Amino acid sequence: MNLFDYVRPASVAEAVAAATEPGAAYLAAGTNLLDLMKLGAARPQRLVDITRLPGLDTIEALEDGGYRVGAMVRNADLARHPGFAAAFPAVAEALLSGASAQLRNMATVGGNLMQQTRCAYFHDTAAACNRRAPGTGCDAAGGENRTHAVLGWSPSCIATHPSDFCVALAALDAMVEIEGPFGRRKLALEEFHLLPGTTPERTTVLAPGEMVTALLLPPAAAGFRANARYLKLRERTSFAFALVSAAAALQLSGGRITAARIAMGGVAAKPWRARAAEEVLEGEAPERAAFERAAEAALSEAAPSGDNAFKIALAKRVVTRALSMAAAGTPARMPALPGSAFATDNGSSADE
Amino acid sequence: MNEPLPYPAAPVRHGSNSGQPMTRRDGRLKVTGAATYAADTHPEGLLHAALAVSSIARGRVSFLDVEAAKAHPGVVEVITPQNRPALAHDPDSKTLPFSFRMDALQNDRVRYAGQPIAVVVAETLEAATEGARLLAPRYEAEAARIGFGNGLPEPAPMVGVGAPGRAETGDLEAGFAAASQIVETGYETPAQYHNAMEPHAIVAAWDGDHLSIDMPNQAIAMSQASFAAFFGIPVQNVSLRSPFLGGGFGSKAILAGPQVLCILAARMLGRPVKLVLTRAQMYGPVGHRGATRQTLRLGTDAQGRLTALEHHAVSETSTFDDFIEPAANASLNLYASPAILARHDAMRMDTGTPGPMRAPGEASGSAALECAMDEAAQAAGLDPLTFRLINYAETDPISGKPYSAKELRACYMRGAESFGWAGRPLAPRQMRDENGLLTGWGMGSALFPAPMFQAEARAVLRADGSALVETSGADMGQGAWTALAQLAADGLGLDIDQVEFRSGSTDQPDGGIAGGSGHTATAGGALHAAGRDVVARLTELATADPESPLFGAGNSGVTARDGRLVRNDDESRSEAYADILARAGLEALEGTGRGARDPANAEARAMFSHGAVFAEVKVDPELGQIRVSRMVGAFAAGRIVNPRLARSQLYGGMIWGLSFALHEEAVHDLRSGRVMNADLAGYHVPVNADTPAMEALLIDEDDRFVNDLGIKGVGEIGITGSVGAIANAIWHATGVRVRRFPIRIEDVLGL
Ligand SMILES: Cc1cc2nc3c(=O)[nH]c(=O)nc-3n(C[C@H](O)[C@H](O)[C@H](O)COP(=O)(O)OP(=O)(O)OC[C@H]3O[C@@H](n4cnc5c(N)ncnc54)[C@H](O)[C@@H]3O)c2cc1C
Numbered sequence A: 001m002n003l004f005d006y007v008r009p010a011s012v013a014e015a016v017a018a019a020t021e022p023g024a025a026y027l028a029a030g031t032n033l034l035d036l037m038k039l040g041a042a043r044p045q046r047l048v049d050i051t052r053l054p055g056l057d058t059i060e061a062l063e064d065g066g067y068r069v070g071a072m073v074r075n076a077d078l079a080r081h082p083g084f085a086a087a088f089p090a091v092a093e094a095l096l097s098g099a100s101a102q103l104r105n106m107a108t109v110g111g112n113l114m115q116q117t118r119c120a121y122f123h124d125t126a127a128a129c130n131r132r133a134p135g136t137g138c139d140a141a142g143g144e145n146r147t148h149a150v151l152g153w154s155p156s157c158i159a160t161h162p163s164d165f166c167v168a169l170a171a172l173d174a175m176v177e178i179e180g181p182f183g184r185r186k187l188a189l190e191e192f193h194l195l196p197g198t199t200p201e202r203t204t205v206l207a208p209g210e211m212v213t214a215l216l217l218p219p220a221a222a223g224f225r226a227n228a229r230y231l232k233l234r235e236r237t238s239f240a241f242a243l244v245s246a247a248a249a250l251q252l253s254g255g256r257i258t259a260a261r262i263a264m265g266g267v268a269a270k271p272w273r274a275r276a277a278e279e280v281l282e283g284e285a286p287e288r289a290a291f292e293r294a295a296e297a298a299l300s301e302a303a304p305s306g307d308n309a310f311k312i313a314l315a316k317r318v319v320t321r322a323l324s325m326a327a328a329g330t331p332a333r334m335p336a337l338p339g340s341a342f343a344t345d346n347g348s349s350a351d352e
Numbered sequence B: 001m002n003e004p005l006p007y008p009a010a011p012v013r014h015g016s017n018s019g020q021p022m023t024r025r026d027g028r029l030k031v032t033g034a035a036t037y038a039a040d041t042h043p044e045g046l047l048h049a050a051l052a053v054s055s056i057a058r059g060r061v062s063f064l065d066v067e068a069a070k071a072h073p074g075v076v077e078v079i080t081p082q083n084r085p086a087l088a089h090d091p092d093s094k095t096l097p098f099s100f101r102m103d104a105l106q107n108d109r110v111r112y113a114g115q116p117i118a119v120v121v122a123e124t125l126e127a128a129t130e131g132a133r134l135l136a137p138r139y140e141a142e143a144a145r146i147g148f149g150n151g152l153p154e155p156a157p158m159v160g161v162g163a164p165g166r167a168e169t170g171d172l173e174a175g176f177a178a179a180s181q182i183v184e185t186g187y188e189t190p191a192q193y194h195n196a197m198e199p200h201a202i203v204a205a206w207d208g209d210h211l212s213i214d215m216p217n218q219a220i221a222m223s224q225a226s227f228a229a230f231f232g233i234p235v236q237n238v239s240l241r242s243p244f245l246g247g248g249f250g251s252k253a254i255l256a257g258p259q260v261l262c263i264l265a266a267r268m269l270g271r272p273v274k275l276v277l278t279r280a281q282m283y284g285p286v287g288h289r290g291a292t293r294q295t296l297r298l299g300t301d302a303q304g305r306l307t308a309l310e311h312h313a314v315s316e317t318s319t320f321d322d323f324i325e326p327a328a329n330a331s332l333n334l335y336a337s338p339a340i341l342a343r344h345d346a347m348r349m350d351t352g353t354p355g356p357m358r359a360p361g362e363a364s365g366s367a368a369l370e371c372a373m374d375e376a377a378q379a380a381g382l383d384p385l386t387f388r389l390i391n392y393a394e395t396d397p398i399s400g401k402p403y404s405a406k407e408l409r410a411c412y413m414r415g416a417e418s419f420g421w422a423g424r425p426l427a428p429r430q431m432r433d434e435n436g437l438l439t440g441w442g443m444g445s446a447l448f449p450a451p452m453f454q455a456e457a458r459a460v461l462r463a464d465g466s467a468l469v470e471t472s473g474a475d476m477g478q479g480a481w482t483a484l485a486q487l488a489a490d491g492l493g494l495d496i497d498q499v500e501f502r503s504g505s506t507d508q509p510d511g512g513i514a515g516g517s518g519h520t521a522t523a524g525g526a527l528h529a530a531g532r533d534v535v536a537r538l539t540e541l542a543t544a545d546p547e548s549p550l551f552g553a554g555n556s557g558v559t560a561r562d563g564r565l566v567r568n569d570d571e572s573r574s575e576a577y578a579d580i581l582a583r584a585g586l587e588a589l590e591g592t593g594r595g596a597r598d599p600a601n602a603e604a605r606a607m608f609s610h611g612a613v614f615a616e617v618k619v620d621p622e623l624g625q626i627r628v629s630r631m632v633g634a635f636a637a638g639r640i641v642n643p644r645l646a647r648s649q650l651y652g653g654m655i656w657g658l659s660f661a662l663h664e665e666a667v668h669d670l671r672s673g674r675v676m677n678a679d680l681a682g683y684h685v686p687v688n689a690d691t692p693a694m695e696a697l698l699i700d701e702d703d704r705f706v707n708d709l710g711i712k713g714v715g716e717i718g719i720t721g722s723v724g725a726i727a728n729a730i731w732h733a734t735g736v737r738v739r740r741f742p743i744r745i746e747d748v749l750g751l
């Protein structure tokens, strides 16, 4: 039956209680979930609509200089929040490089974190897919896998996580605030998404009923505001997922890199923080040779999962370029084509 | 369209109606949402149909859980091959004009993924959709044959719509023997899908043995006759309304199984039924542009003149019907060569049958030919434009006939000048912009035939001097109903505000096919002739009437202008149409007209629109990201009825060329045969950010032979030339010759 329960709880506690039942799913803007339901790739028995929960749609500047962002804040609102965008320009750029204006106006912060892979076989209910139907196999292996993972994949699943937002968040040590049947917890976004291993159906650490209530950007993350960029590659200039992307943020002092943050998108089942690359850069001059060495380190463990070896070489170049762009300084205004290699090749600005 | 369209606040006009850049008369309705499409029809008692489609590409359906579907609340009927009522016409026969074999549940066989295997009819769309899912089909599957490596090769004696699969002139071997240089190359183009914004939709209702249909349709009268044959009823019992179309591009010219099934369901259940395909269902039974693999051989002499040109295309088609993309024929009519051979082979695959898609054959063939010409120019050390001018065809290369008109040289010159082509370095990878991006310039020639079909029209002059004109034309968004009304008004000698225009249904005379870029010429010709017919009758009345100021003007003649007949021998003497009718005691005066080409001209001359497209691309040298930054096209396409609409058609074509070059591709899983990107998130067409600064120049062309009005088409030519121009610009920017479309990041990474 296509019948499912629809509940609209009045509080987070009620929502958590309603969603702890097996087969329940939170409904935020529905830009991902409803599409999957129409395809039959998701068949929740209960939708717990959290769009009207009070208090989840605020963007708060914290006293320590960090930010707290409610899970129901819309992607566009966050990207256009003057204080937030100034403190974390790479996050704003990543957000604005994602999807389309219409989707960004709808999509929520929590939904963006929780969105599913775009692997075509995950969407195709006639295909074998361990992530959608555990134990059935993986049709992407040996199928169309040009866009699939080059890091952290396993024989059971080679899919990537599609979010742009999360890449910038992972680079900047964002934390996720979670409310669940057993109370509240916080953890690093970097720990939030799971690699497939033998259980690709588990995409995040959330236990049944657990809900993302907020994102926390630590004050230290704002320390990169002067040198932070997001770079996203894809054939279509807008409204396409990343083939490969990278967030890069630097702190510079006396001609040296004092701190570096790098994460990659489109390469793994989670936003891929490249700590080895960061270490390479610390203490170095912000120059191309160092960036290239960092990029090598970032991809040192990469391996093609199919017809996608080019993504490894491409990812190195993307990391190198993102670092150069970050070193050149955050632009005073958001580029008209946020995240694009052609960000400079246009007259106007996305701020207008 | 049964309501006359209101005209938007009139733009300033000088002189005649045609030639004026009027805005689309449907523009306001479209932007306010008042324009209705077929799926917006909700007759009393409406039922909703949903298709179940196959997920295998080859085999048979062994089980459908009809009980489960029927048990679902709201489901009224499940139609499968078991209970499907008989049709009067076999869906596997090809006897109807322009018909393709279709799948209308005639048996349990599956011949491509996405084939309809059952129809579920319910009180709501939701119930029908869920019912279709509950059918949970099981199959006896056989291995899918998809992709050029797995297909079944076969000779192709016929290609496109009835063209020979092989055409040649001169002695090819001698031509190659005489060549001082031979370039041999190959290009691949993928399967592409029309993806009109409006999905295929139909609402069918029966009243006894009278059938009424609302559906987007590019060939109204032809469809009427075909549906009548399917259901064994007289043609006049079918009334078909084709309201606004949200794009057709060829896919709404050919009838497909789902439409027949919807009508069948309505008859079976005695209630009106609506069927709207989902986006994913548009990647199966309703046609596509078949993939091609093309090889070209070009011989040139020391002066860069072609001595021989050979173009071979292998085109994908289905296992059960033929639409062979006539790609190699792109080489027949453009460049002068003493020897030319174009030939085709088919590659049968387990796919829905391809069909005509905007510039069928011309688009894929031009892509390969223009790139190959670029390679030959490069090999000869010649500028690509110079090379094309050296090989300029003064007469049609394949037939030797003169062209009805050909202003291609002017297109080259004006386009090159506007683009700033002069000074382009010959070698690739020479230009960088201020941001260090590799910059390249490329060009291509554009060519499209100027066909005409048959159409009829009626014009009725009314007592008040206004007129009603009618023909069953199709407005697919291109503005046909605007341009056609302009021509009708011209024929009548009336201001356009005095003309009520009705179109888009079988109530009107046959407006022919909206395809092949021939609709304006054909239906417009018919409307114009109908207007002239009215004027002729009016002239007879007036010049024979002693009471009229026009009496006796029979010899010197009269001119129809602004609702009056004016004496040619004395402009001060004229009479209003209304007065002529009134004195003759007539309530109305009817005229009819036909649009068709003079067969003598058709026989004697080659008829084409021409153009030249110039493109600039930027390529990031490290990241391989490609961006088209500028396109200039110059086109000579006969008399331009409405420059605003013509330009927007040409822009659309050029953007389609960009789409072909860089974005569009249906990706098949070679094992299952399913299209893996059957939605607009996965099947990419350019967004605004991909669309560069564009210029479409209209080059004057006076063509006395193509038809009485000198009108050619502008709907498809913009794609031709553009694909090659972009690919050639990418080579010029990077030095990398990519021989597979669409061109992707990894192709130019230099890995
Ligand atoms: C055509 C298209 C193109 C796109 N392109 C891009 C792109 O380029 N880059 C990009 O980053 N994204 C892209 N997106 C994805 C888009 O960002 C996501 O669809 C969106 O962020 C999801 O947010 P939502 O609020 O609609 O989530 P929903 O669809 O409502 O939910 C998504 C999932 O998250 C769960 N969920 C939602 N909120 C919570 C919560 N608070 N706690 C726990 N679970 C929750 C839901 O149960 C569901 O499983 C694209 C989407 C589409 C349709």
Ligand code: SF4
Residues within 6 Å of the ligand: A117, A119, A120, A121, A122, A128, A129, A130, A131, A132, A137, A138, A139, A140, A141, A156, A157, A158, A159, A200
């Ligand atoms: S890659 Fe993962 S998501 Fe894709 S088919 Fe394989 S298991 Fe499913």
